[in-house]
Amino acid sequence: MTVPPSSSIPSPSQSSSEILPQSKKLQGREFYNSIGQPKTIVAPMVDQSELAWRILSRRYGAELCYTPMFHAKLFVTSEKYRQNMWDFTKDGNFENDRPLIVQFCANDPDYLLQASKIIENNCDAIDLNLGCPQGIAKKGKYGAFLMDDWDLIYKLIKNLHDNLKIPVTAKIRIYDDWEKSLEYAKMVLKAGAQFITIHGRTRDMKGQQTGLANWKILKYLRDNLPKDQVFFANGNILYPIDLKRCMNETLCDAVMSAEGNLYNPGVFWTKNNDINKQFPRVDKLLREYFEIVKSIDTLASRHSMKAHFFKIMHEFLNIHKELRPIIGQTSVHSSYDDWEKIVIQVEEIINKIYENPNIKEIDIIEDNNKIEEWGGSYKIIPYWRCQPYFRKVDGEKQNTRLLKIAGENDLVVTSDEAKQKKLKRELEDDSNDNVVSKKQAIPI
Numbered sequence: 001m002t003v004p005p006s007s008s009i010p011s012p013s014q015s016s017s018e019i020l021p022q023s024k025k026l027q028g029r030e031f032y033n034s035i036g037q038p039k040t041i042v043a044p045m046v047d048q049s050e051l052a053w054r055i056l057s058r059r060y061g062a063e064l065c066y067t068p069m070f071h072a073k074l075f076v077t078s079e080k081y082r083q084n085m086w087d088f089t090k091d092g093n094f095e096n097d098r099p100l101i102v103q104f105c106a107n108d109p110d111y112l113l114q115a116s117k118i119i120e121n122n123c124d125a126i127d128l129n130l131g132c133p134q135g136i137a138k139k140g141k142y143g144a145f146l147m148d149d150w151d152l153i154y155k156l157i158k159n160l161h162d163n164l165k166i167p168v169t170a171k172i173r174i175y176d177d178w179e180k181s182l183e184y185a186k187m188v189l190k191a192g193a194q195f196i197t198i199h200g201r202t203r204d205m206k207g208q209q210t211g212l213a214n215w216k217i218l219k220y221l222r223d224n225l226p227k228d229q230v231f232f233a234n235g236n237i238l239y240p241i242d243l244k245r246c247m248n249e250t251l252c253d254a255v256m257s258a259e260g261n262l263y264n265p266g267v268f269w270t271k272n273n274d275i276n277k278q279f280p281r282v283d284k285l286l287r288e289y290f291e292i293v294k295s296i297d298t299l300a301s302r303h304s305m306k307a308h309f310f311k312i313m314h315e316f317l318n319i320h321k322e323l324r325p326i327i328g329q330t331s332v333h334s335s336y337d338d339w340e341k342i343v344i345q346v347e348e349i350i351n352k353i354y355e356n357p358n359i360k361e362i363d364i365i366e367d368n369n370k371i372e373e374w375g376g377s378y379k380i381i382p383y384w385r386c387q388p389y390f391r392k393v394d395g396e397k398q399n400t401r402l403l404k405i406a407g408e409n410d411l412v413v414t415s416d417e418a419k420q421k422k423l424k425r426e427l428e429d430d431s432n433d434n435v436v437s438k439k440q441a442i443p444i
């Protein structure tokens with residue numbers, strides 16, 4: 001399908017007049033069943049949940065993906081914006097990009113409907129972003145800042161529900177007040193949202209104040225919304241094992257992950273305990289991702305590469321800092337040959353690690369078996385494997401801070417970092433076994 005030129009898109013006043021018969025489209029659980037009852041979901045992520053990343057994530061167990069948030073008005077009015085965000089020949093294709101939910105932010109029901117109409121044949125549902133807490137959302141009055149205007153939210157959702165061929169869904173944040181959160185969720189559903197995703201954090205929990213998502217309120221909401229409501233939980237997923245914990249504790253239908261997935265797409269792998277699927281080698285994952293980007297070659301995927309490289313390699317780059325400026329110098333204009341050089345460099349470093357005779361003993365995932373405040377336990381993962389990132393809170397990494405709050409002296413992150421450095425030293429010592437070290441060679 002080709003994108004209609006801007007001139008052929010109706011103006012806001014022309015839209016939303018005809019009400020489509022609701023019997024024609026699947027709703028609620030019926031719709032959920034029709035897309036295969038997904039249990040693992042790649043969250044909408046600006047500049048990050050684009051086609052290449054979705055293809056990669058599905059290979060590692062993601063069963064449903066959301067696009068990054070698109071700005072509805074710009075999607076309607078700017079052809080350039082649309083082309084940067086979406087490739088009508090590739091995004092949403094049935095071969096490797098379904099089921100797919102496209103997310104928009106909006107504050108005008110007519111623009112939202114027009115944007116959704118442009119894309120309704122290329123996805124399974126349209127999601128309304130009600131969670132973005134950033135300053136830009138405050139300025140533009142969208143995302144979580146619509147929480148102050150329930151009438152508008154109702155209109156935005158209802159207009160899609162009445163006029164789109166496909167279902168509408170919504171992703172919301174919570175209020176501190178549980179009852180208000182419940183009333184809010186009920187209003188969103190009454191307006192016509194068929195799935196509800198609840199991110200267990202308030203609008204103020206962002207940046208350094210991100211903190212832990214609240215699964216207890218998710219369970220409360222789940223218990224008090226209609227039994228058959230399709231309900232997705234979002235927040236606090238670090239490891240594959242956390243998915244089951246989240247499902248058991250919140251009774252959700254599926255779990256959505258953003259940061260967990262970005263730093264380790266293996267977070268969704270639950271079929272078995274294959275270490276190469278759950279905590280893939282950085283070099284292998286980087287190669288797989290890079291080959292996907294080259295094969296689809298969309299503007300959005302090229303644009304997102306640098307951030308993905310940094311995130312996939314986050315822990316690895318703490319040890320191999322020399323690669324950071326090399327990746328830092330790349331841009332959307334860098335050639336695939338430039339990127340290839342970086343991938344090869346990473347492959348060479350990690351292949352060398354695997355030449356170590358003791359590799360089997362050190363290439364393991366260690367569980368500290370200590371249940372933490374967030375309900376799970378941290379793992380120590382070799383730095384050459386993908387692993388979660390712990391956001392800094394007030395300048396400290398989150399799990400360090402949590403342990404401090406809990407009055408613990410045994411700071412896992414510190415010991416984890418020390419352990420990674422020790423692993424590197426051991427590897428270097430072993431690889432130097434048969435070589436005269438510089439120090440020995442210098443006569444004193």
Ligand SMILES: Cc1cc2nc3c(=O)[nH]c(=O)nc-3n(C[C@H](O)[C@H](O)[C@H](O)COP(=O)(O)O)c2cc1C
Binds near residue numbers: 044045103129130
């Ligand atoms: C890089 C990034 C981009 C995000 N972009 C969006 C977005 O476009 N739309 C949205 O609803 N939420 C967005 N979020 C929020 C996530 O979808 C998710 O709700 C939040 O990160 C909590 O999930 P997590 O604990 O698994 O990270 C973004 C998060 C990250 C880390």
